[in-house]
Amino acid sequence: MERSSELNFLQTELNAANAQNERLIEENAQLRRELQRLADEERSKSTLNAELKMKTLQLESERALLVDENAQLRQDLQRLTNDDKSKSIVNVETRLKAFQMENERDNLFEQLEKIKRKYNQLHAAFVAKVQRCKALEDVFNRQKTLNGLVIKSAIVQKDKEQNIKSAKRASPKENNATVANLQEHVAKLQNELDEARDIIDELEFELESIDILEMENQRLKDELAAYKKAKLKLRTTANLYPDERDDSGEFDAPPSYSELDDTERCPAPSSIASSPAESIAGDMDPETMERVALTDSLVQMAQAESNCLRRELLRSRLRRTVQATRPTSSDA
Known part of the structure; x- marks a missing residue:
């Protein structure tokens, strides 16, 4: 009896050990699958990291080119701004000079018209004197x-x-x-x-x-x-x-x-x-x-x-x- 009971106990322990062993085997297989997945992820991460490094280097080179281009564009912008300011100043001075010259031209034309009228008056008076x-x-x-x-x-x-x-x-x-x-x-x-x-x-x-x-x-x-x-x-x-002819018949x-x-x-x-x-x-x-x-x-x-x-x-x-x-x- 004791022997059978002990055998039963051992059988029970063996069954428990087998069950535990199967569970451990499953856990081991699961861990292996997890390790395989982690290894795959690590390889993908390494590949992605290498790609990221290459992309980073490419972006750094592009960034350096863009920085140089930005500096050149800033210089061009500053030069164009200075040119625009100088041209604006020259344009304003030219307009002022043009207005001044137009005023002088108008004054000269007025003086010319006065001289013409005075000359006609003198000519008429002189002709009258000659007739006398x-x-x-x-x-x-x-x-x-x-x-x-x-x-x-x-x-x-x-x-x-x-x-x-x-x-x-x-x-x-x-x-x-x-x-x-x-x-x-x-x-x-x-x-x-x-x-x-x-x-x-x-x-x-x-x-x-x-x-x-x-x-x-x-x-x-x-x-x-x-x-x-x-x-x-x-x-x-x-x-x-400009050459402006006086067709008004002032004379x-x-x-x-x-x-x-x-x-x-x-x-x-x-x-x-x-x-x-x-x-x-x-x-x-x-x-x-x-x-x-x-x-x-x-x-x-x-x-x-x-x-x-x-x-x-x-x-x-x-x-x-x-x-x-x-x-x-x-x-x-």
Whole structure:
């Protein structure tokens, strides 16, 4: 009994040991599988670590390249920023300079328009003065005709005085007729003399007008010289602005003056040194240059006519003095 019980106990212990052994075998197999899994994981981790190291090295190299590129881009950005600032400053300065030059151009154009209007006014005034000179010349022509008539009358009077002296012994009736004729002729001569004196007084008054005209001519010359200086000043800045033609017709067309050939009676000087039309010919357009040349020729003609009028007036005064002294000599 004891032996069977002991065998049972041992059998039980053996079964328990077998069960424990099987459990341990299973645990060992499980541990081996776990170790295999861990080994596989370790190998995968090693492979992944190697890949990560390679990726890290690649990223480090790319990072170094990006750092260099970033530094280069920063330098380029700084350079572009500086260039943009300098260009902005230059742009602002250029705009200010452009505005200033536009203002100067507008001022120069205004001055040019004023000069044009002043020139037109002076040209119109001068043409009016020249026309007045022509009228004075007509008056002097009439005076010359009258002086010729007076001289002719004086010659006739002298002949009649000789006839009177030769006819002193004639009959009283003939003497009365001769006296009547002489009185009529004396009255006629007296009327002509009064008319001549009136014309001479008018000419003396016109002589003062001629002096004023000469002063006006001198003023016109000064105005032309000022116009020349202004044109030279405008010429210095002409290359800074576009060529703008003045088509507004600011300059008035000069009036027709068909009597310019009348200066043959009072010839002008053959040469005038440094005329304003020649000195500013390079600064004006053809139309303005032609107008200035006409004005210059009118100035020369007016001077020549003024000299002729003075000579004619002196001749008239001399003839008047001679005519005034003749009756006294005849009475004597």
